Amino acid sequence: xxxxxxxTILTGALLAQQACTQEYLNPSAVSQQQAxxxxxxxxxxxxxxxxxxxxNSSVSVLxxxxxxxxxxxRELVVLNAGNVDEDNLSKGLGNVNNTNAVVRNLWQxxxxxxxxxxxxxxxxGVVTDAGTRxxxxxxxxIFRALALxxxxxxxxxxxxxxxxxxPFVSRAQLLTEAITQLETAATQLAAAxxxxxxxxxxxxxIDIPNTVQALIARYSLMAGNYDKALAAAAKxxxxxxxxxxFDDNTRNPVFQYAFGNRNxxxxxxxxxxxxxxLTPATGDGRVSFYxxxxxxxxxxxxxxxxxxxxxxxxxxxxxxxLLVQAExxxxxxxxxxxxxxxxxxxxxxxxxxxxxxxASLPAYxxxxxxxxxxxxxxxxxxxxxAFQGFRLEDSRRFGRSGPSATGERNRNFLPYPRTxxxxxxxxxxxxxx
Numbered sequence: 001x002x003x004x005x006x007x008t009i010l011t012g013a014l015l016a017q018q019a020c021t022q023e024y025l026n027p028s029a030v031s032q033q034q035a036x037x038x039x040x041x042x043x044x045x046x047x048x049x050x051x052x053x054x055x056n057s058s059v060s061v062l063x064x065x066x067x068x069x070x071x072x073x074r075e076l077v078v079l080n081a082g083n084v085d086e087d088n089l090s091k092g093l094g095n096v097n098n099t100n101a102v103v104r105n106l107w108q109x110x111x112x113x114x115x116x117x118x119x120x121x122x123x124x125g126v127v128t129d130a131g132t133r134x135x136x137x138x139x140x141x142i143f144r145a146l147a148l149x150x151x152x153x154x155x156x157x158x159x160x161x162x163x164x165x166x167p168f169v170s171r172a173q174l175l176t177e178a179i180t181q182l183e184t185a186a187t188q189l190a191a192a193x194x195x196x197x198x199x200x201x202x203x204x205x206i207d208i209p210n211t212v213q214a215l216i217a218r219y220s221l222m223a224g225n226y227d228k229a230l231a232a233a234a235k236x237x238x239x240x241x242x243x244x245x246f247d248d249n250t251r252n253p254v255f256q257y258a259f260g261n262r263n264x265x266x267x268x269x270x271x272x273x274x275x276x277x278l279t280p281a282t283g284d285g286r287v288s289f290y291x292x293x294x295x296x297x298x299x300x301x302x303x304x305x306x307x308x309x310x311x312x313x314x315x316x317x318x319x320x321x322l323l324v325q326a327e328x329x330x331x332x333x334x335x336x337x338x339x340x341x342x343x344x345x346x347x348x349x350x351x352x353x354x355x356x357x358x359a360s361l362p363a364y365x366x367x368x369x370x371x372x373x374x375x376x377x378x379x380x381x382x383x384x385x386a387f388q389g390f391r392l393e394d395s396r397r398f399g400r401s402g403p404s405a406t407g408e409r410n411r412n413f414l415p416y417p418r419t420x421x422x423x424x425x426x427x428x429x430x431x432x433x
Contacts, residue, residue, distance in 0.1 A: 036123035042136055043201045045120050049143040050203055053113050054313070055250040061113060062244070062313065062389075063253035064106040065150055067265065069389035072096075073409045074273040076265045076387070083264050090265075092403060092410020093433050104417040106154060110147040115162045117144035131195025134188050138208035139198075141185035142315075145178035145215050152178075152222065153393040156413045156431055165425045175223040182216045206315060207242035210235075214242070214316040217324045222393060226328035233325050238318035241354050251309040254387070259306035266301045267291060272386050275408060278379045285350055285360040290386045304387055305355075318354050319345050319384040323377060330373050338373050339364055345380050357384060374398065403433040 035041040054062045070076030071089040078087045085102050088095040096103065120140040127133040151158040152171040159166035160177055189209050217233035220226075246252040258264045270291050271279040280287050290304040305313045326341035343363040350358035359380075366372050378398045382391060395402060395409045402409035415430035 036119060037126060039127055039129075039132060039136075040201070042120055042123060042127065043198070045116055046136060046139045047203050049113055049116055049120075049140065050206075050244060051250065052109060052116065053143055053146060054244045055246060055253060056109065058253065058257050059105040059109055060253050061106065061109045061147065061150055063257060064102050064109070065153070065389035066254050066387055067102050067258070068106055068154055068414065069392045070273075070387060071102075071265065072411045072414075073391040073395055074268055075382070075391050076273070077268045078265050080263050086265055090410075091405075093405065096411060096415060098415045098418045098421060098430060100415075100417075103414050104419055106150070106414070107158075107417045107420060110150050111159075111162075113143050113147040114151075117141070117147070118162065129195055129197060130192035132198045134192045135194040135198030135202065135208065137188045138185045138194065138212055139202065139206070141181045142206065142208065142211050142215065145182050145219065148174045148178040148181075149215070149219050149222070150389075152219075153389070154414045155416065157428055159424070159426075167426050168428055172223060175219050178219050179216055179223065179225075179228070182212050182219075186212050186216070203245060205243045205245035205312065207237075207240050210237050210240045211242045211315050214321060217321060218316065221324050221328060222397070224331075226332050229324055229328045233321040233328075236316075236318075236321045238321060239354055242315045243312040244315065245312055247310045252306060252311045252313060254306040254313075255308060255311060259300045259302045259304075260309075262298060262300055267387070270301075272382060274379070274382055278375075278382070280383050281359075281361055283361065284383065285358050286383050286386070289350070289357055290383075302387060306387070314355055317357060317385060319348065319357055319380075322348075323381050323384060327374070327377050327381075330370060330377060333370060335368050335370065335373055338377070339368060342373065342377055342380065345384060359383070 035045055052060065054060055058064075067076070067086060068089060071078065071086060072092055076090070078090045081087045085100045088097075088100060089102055117140045120136060121144070124133060124136065127136060152174040155171065157168040157170055158174055160169050160173065161167075189212065194208055213232045213235040217229045217236065220229035220232060259266065267273065267290070270287060272290070274280070290302065292299060292301055292303050295301055305311060322341050322344045326338050326345070329335070329341065330338035346359050346361045347363055348358045349360045350356045352358065364376060366376060378394060378400070381394055392409060392411070396412060400409065401407035403411050411433050413431045416427050421427045
């Protein structure tokens with residue numbers, strides 16, 4: 001990835017002004033040197049991290065992760081074949097090439113978020129207040145980790161550094177780097193709580209201490225470090241809400257481009273595209289949360305966290321943390337504890353969940369074997385975390401069928417975009433599928 005600095009990476013950053021209501025200004029005329037020479041400049045860049053990751057229209061990481069994760073696993077279905085790139089993702093296999101716009105945007109915007117976070121973290125010398133430093137370090141670490149983790153979910157390799165012909169590293173190294181960055185942030189946060197000087201100038205919504213631990217848990221599970229995943233997930237306050245905030249100007253991208261219409265994609269069906277044997281149980285309360293009942297002809301089947309331009313999207317869900325613990329225990333062959341945490345998801349009601357996601361089902365009554373328990377955990381991940389971009393990673397990790405034209409996924413990993421290959425001689429060969 002070539003180093004993208006100056007105005008290019010600063011465009012789209014948002015400056016939160018301290019006032020009764022937050023006002024967002026476009027500092028596209030700000031130079032890199034101005035941005036990193038003051039605390040306010042670093043805060044501008046921090047706000048820009050969230051803008052790029054979530055709200056920067058259909059090029060955002062969030063939109064493209066939801067699209068790529070759902071279309072490659074039959075969770076989502078294309079409504080209009082005129083959306084050629086999404087349609088090719090839904091077909092998978094060789095139909096997904098390195099000119100695909102979803103692939104390109106997923107790659108490039110993740111790299112931009114990571115590069116901006118690197119700039120913030122490399123210029124902390126201007127921050128003298130410990131609490132403000134904690135906020136900046138934690139915030140930048142969260143988005144750097146999200147960018148690295150997203151790359152690891154969809155690509156076999158990616159660069160860790162910016163520069164001409166940057167070397168590629170394995171997805172395992174990407175995950176290790178994300179976890180290490182988050183652990184550094186956790187140490188800083190433990191030494192000094194986030195200051196009000198930081199929170200008054202940053203876009204509201206993200207609970208930094210809890211999000212740091214939640215992402216350590218998420219990426220440690222993906223990396224196969226089950227003890228670390230268990231320890232981090234146990235530290236997350238499940239009653240806390242951490243979210244990406246939107247409004248009518250800075251819009252929820254999945255609602256804006258997909259779930260708010262019937263032009264691009266929607267859920268495959270009320271069974272969330274799951275095959276026989278994995279479909280939601282009768283009476284599972286999560287189905288009505290994520291799927292619209294009796295939609296009009298003009299209404300998208302999907303709801304969940306994509307119901308309006310201003311609808312917030314959680315950074316993580318309480319149910320994800322419970323399922324991280326269930327899976328980690330199951331993979332350690334501690335099936336007793338695995339079932340305990342699985343049951344906390346199955347029996348959880350909407351009223352008891354911070355985001356209103358509740359199955360309200362009986363406790364698990366299946367076989368207490370590793371295969372059976374892991375299959376039930378997989379099923380509940382696909383229901384509890386529907387349309388959040390995790391299914392392709394989950395499908396590989398749980399060894400589900402694919403890639404094929406009829407299996408549960410149509411790709412293992414995505415190809416590297418042409419823009420990278422044309423500018424980086426170290427770009428590896430594309431994966432077969």
